[in-house]
Amino acid sequence: xxxxxxxxxxxxxxxxxxxxxxxxxxxxxxxxxxxxxxxxxxxxxxxxxxxxxxxxxxxxxxxxxxxxxxxxxxxxxxxxxxxxxxxxxxxxxxxxxxxxxxxxxxxxxxxxxxxxxxxxxxxxxxxxxxxxxxxxxxxxxxxxxxxxxxxxxxxxxxxxxxxxxxxxxxxxxxxxxxxxxxxxxxxxxxxxxxxxxxxxxxxxxxxxxxxxxxxxxxxxxxxxxxxxxxxxxxxxxxxxxxxxxxxxxxxxxxxxxxxxxxxxxxxxxxxxxxxxxxxxxxxxxxxxxxxxxxxxxxxxxxxxxxxxxxxxxxxxxxxxxxxxxxxxxxxxxxxxxxxxxxxxxxxxxxxxxxxxxxxxxxxxxxxxxxxxxxxxxxxxxxxxxxxxxxxxxxxxxxxxxxxxxxxxxxxxxxxxxxxxxxxxxxxx
Amino acid sequence: xxxxxxxxxxxxxxxxxxxxxxxxxxxxxxxxxxxxxxxxxxxxxxxxxxxxxxxxxxxxxxxxxxxxxxxxxxxxxxxxxxxxxxxxxxxxxxxxxxxxxxxxxxxxxxxxxxxxxxxxxxxxxxxxxxxxxxxxxxxxxxxxxxxxxxxxxxxxxxxxxxxxxxxxxxxxxxxxxxxxxxxxxxxxxxxxxxxxxxxxxxxxxxxxxxxxxxxxxxxxxxxxxxxxxxxxxxxxxxxxxxxxxxxxxxxxxxxxxxxxxxxxxxxxxxxxxxxxxxxxxxxxxxxxxxx
Numbered sequence: 001x002x003x004x005x006x007x008x009x010x011x012x013x014x015x016x017x018x019x020x021x022x023x024x025x026x027x028x029x030x031x032x033x034x035x036x037x038x039x040x041x042x043x044x045x046x047x048x049x050x051x052x053x054x055x056x057x058x059x060x061x062x063x064x065x066x067x068x069x070x071x072x073x074x075x076x077x078x079x080x081x082x083x084x085x086x087x088x089x090x091x092x093x094x095x096x097x098x099x100x101x102x103x104x105x106x107x108x109x110x111x112x113x114x115x116x117x118x119x120x121x122x123x124x125x126x127x128x129x130x131x132x133x134x135x136x137x138x139x140x141x142x143x144x145x146x147x148x149x150x151x152x153x154x155x156x157x158x159x160x161x162x163x164x165x166x167x168x169x170x171x172x173x174x175x176x177x178x179x180x181x182x183x184x185x186x187x188x189x190x191x192x193x194x195x196x197x198x199x200x201x202x203x204x205x206x207x208x209x210x211x212x213x214x215x216x217x218x219x220x221x222x223x224x225x226x227x228x229x230x231x232x233x234x235x236x237x238x239x240x241x242x243x244x245x246x247x248x249x250x251x252x253x254x255x256x257x258x259x260x261x262x263x264x265x266x267x268x269x270x271x272x273x274x275x276x277x278x279x280x281x282x283x284x285x286x287x288x289x290x291x292x293x294x295x296x297x298x299x300x301x302x303x304x305x306x307x308x309x310x311x312x313x314x315x316x317x318x319x320x321x322x323x324x325x326x327x328x329x330x331x332x333x334x335x336x337x338x339x340x341x342x343x344x345x346x347x348x349x350x351x352x353x354x355x356x357x358x359x360x361x362x363x364x365x366x367x368x369x370x371x372x373x374x375x376x377x378x379x380x381x382x383x384x385x386x387x388x389x390x391x392x393x394x395x396x397x398x399x400x401x402x403x404x405x406x407x408x409x410x411x412x413x414x415x416x417x418x419x420x421x422x423x424x425x426x427x428x
Numbered sequence: 429x430x431x432x433x434x435x436x437x438x439x440x441x442x443x444x445x446x447x448x449x450x451x452x453x454x455x456x457x458x459x460x461x462x463x464x465x466x467x468x469x470x471x472x473x474x475x476x477x478x479x480x481x482x483x484x485x486x487x488x489x490x491x492x493x494x495x496x497x498x499x500x501x502x503x504x505x506x507x508x509x510x511x512x513x514x515x516x517x518x519x520x521x522x523x524x525x526x527x528x529x530x531x532x533x534x535x536x537x538x539x540x541x542x543x544x545x546x547x548x549x550x551x552x553x554x555x556x557x558x559x560x561x562x563x564x565x566x567x568x569x570x571x572x573x574x575x576x577x578x579x580x581x582x583x584x585x586x587x588x589x590x591x592x593x594x595x596x597x598x599x600x601x602x603x604x605x606x607x608x609x610x611x612x613x614x615x616x617x618x619x620x621x622x623x624x625x626x627x628x629x630x631x632x633x634x635x636x637x638x639x640x641x642x643x644x645x646x647x648x649x650x651x652x653x654x655x656x657x658x659x660x661x662x663x664x665x666x667x668x669x670x671x672x673x674x675x676x677x678x679x680x681x682x683x684x685x686x687x688x689x690x691x692x693x694x695x696x697x698x699x700x701x702x703x704x705x706x707x708x709x710x711x712x713x714x715x716x717x718x719x
Binding site for chain 1: 673
């Protein structure tokens with residue numbers, strides 16, 4: 001959206017660009033004006049793109065060696081781990097990559113919540129982002145089924161069974177999902193097929209997500225609109241590219257530390273036991289990134305109710321741009337929202353912890369309180385807050401903090417001194 | 429910029445502390461105190477003790493293999509780098525000790541032949557049902573990934589092997605069920621598998637119960653993760669490489685960004701000039717009216 005019209009230098013390039021404006025696109029991407037006050041929480045968009053590409057590339061290689069059949073799936077994973085050259089590396093990157101992907105996406109989402117990036121005019125970016133998040137969860141869930149371990153099998157059984165709670169058609173939907181009357185070979189096959197498909201849909205949505213971002217441009221920590229092509233922005237390349245690269249490498253270091261030195265801590269040991277429909281594990285737990293929703297599911301006494309609340313917990317976020325009635329974007333200038341934000345973070349982490357616990361006693365009570373608070377936050381507190389919160393004054397522009405620097409003010413004062421000679425005390 | 433980075437890290441640390449708190453409570457609750465041992469394969473530089481792995485194979489072969497399979501290991505693995513590293517000849521000799529069913533031959537008959545390096549470890553039972561039937565209804569699990577399939581891993585297996593105790597008075601056990609301190613639920617259908625001197629080590633190591641448990645556990649960890657050593661070696665190199673790269677990229681980033689800061693400075697100077705001009709216009713008037 002750089003306002004200056006781009007014309008390629010050479011004749012050939014002009015000929016090509018007028019037919020397919022790839023050069024204009026790449027010019028736009030390098031010159032794309034970004035607010036100069038973005039902090040490191042803004043680097044996770046790039047990190048997430050890296051995660052998606054890593055998952056696709058490693059997944060592509062794994063698919064060359066994996067066998068989607070109940071009798072061979074577990075064995076083929078061991079074949080990858082033992083006999084395929086660097087197969088262990090590729091599989092561990094893929095398995096831990098999923099966790100890292102979710103770690104990054106949660107930071108990305110909470111950044112958006114804190115700085116109000118979902119608000120007008122960025123609602124479409126937010127909603128596309130949420131669809132990506134939902135696709136990610138579906139993809140990750142189906143990917144976890146593929147090794148055909150105990151947690152794969154029983155996780156798949158629990159999650160697909162949720163659909164049977166739907167009145168009248170529930171049972172048929174579940175049978176249709178399974179391709180039979182229980183989780184079995186047809187289920188594994190279709191999950192494999194979808195696990196391969198969904199990342200490419202995600203990739204398409206990521207392009208739309210970035211496209212939608214480039215129309216209004218980035219939000220920034222102050223949440224106030226910036227003037228494009230002014231000294232408030234800097235071109236994406238090389239400034240943001242270098243900053244994103246630095247942050248990405250730090251992230252990759254953490255990522256690879258897990259891959260090489262603790263590749264199995266984020267997984268469940270039971271998934272190294274081959275699936276056995278006759279033996280139910282003591283506790284069936286999903287992967288860590290799905291635990292908050294699992295806690296909400298189990299907090300509700302009725303099965304259908306639990307399913308409704310669990311899905312609502314995600315879909316309620318789609319309405320967030322309209323539930324949050326405050327005109328002020330950034331939590332920096334919203335003293336009460338800022339506190340509520342951290343309470344929400346704590347609640348979600350608490351729900352995640354409770355999702356890994358058996359649903360009884362104190363854990364169940366806390367799950368219910370947490371679930372209630374989660375919905376109260378979005379449905380009651382946010383709409384009211386927009387009306388009654390007394391917000392801090394906004395700066396005139398993002399440069400304001402810069403002008404506040406003593407250096408600039410001193411210069412102005414010195415200039416005044418130079419010209420006035422005296423009466424400086426009265427000069428403001 | 430560094431200030432921004434500082435705030436960023438401060439927030440990250442707060443988040444980590446807040447999020448780890450419930451999980452640390454969680455893990456404390458769940459952890460049974462396993463017997464403490466030093467494993468040579470633990471840590472960033474961890475490697476296997478070859479002699480221990482070789483002894484561990486001997487224990488597996490003489491004690492465990494009667495009931496437990498290790499179907500994902502091949503005899504060739506025994507001579508591969510990062511494992512027990514038997515010589516090829518030794519591994520061949522080990523393989524040849526076993527009878528493997530092969531076929532069908534040209535006449536359509538299955539036949540038995542002696543094992544080769546490429547064969548998988550021979551299964552003690554023809555199928556799972558046979559193994560359950562001969563073990564009082566309990567399935568002796570395949571040991572290929574056992575060390576990764578149990579919470580606690582090596583420590584758990586080691587403790588379990590040494591965790592057999594007299595049945596306490598308040599516990600009643602059926603025939604063929606034993607009391608084990610570390611087994612979840614304390615009831616185990618495997619009788620105490622090892623005792624002092626149950627194997628005789630050819631390298632002169634004293635075959636105490638603890639030594640045997642340690643050797644066979646090491647062997648099982650290697651069986652579950654045969655590339656553990658190359659994993660550690662590569663990981664170390666990768667992290668060092670990344671640290672250097674991160675420093676270089678950070679320095680380049682600072683260099684690139686300094687261009688923008690100097691640009692901002694130019695703009696500040698422009699602003700200053702503008703202010704100067706405005707002030708000049710007001711010159712002569714009462715400074716008190718100047719804003």
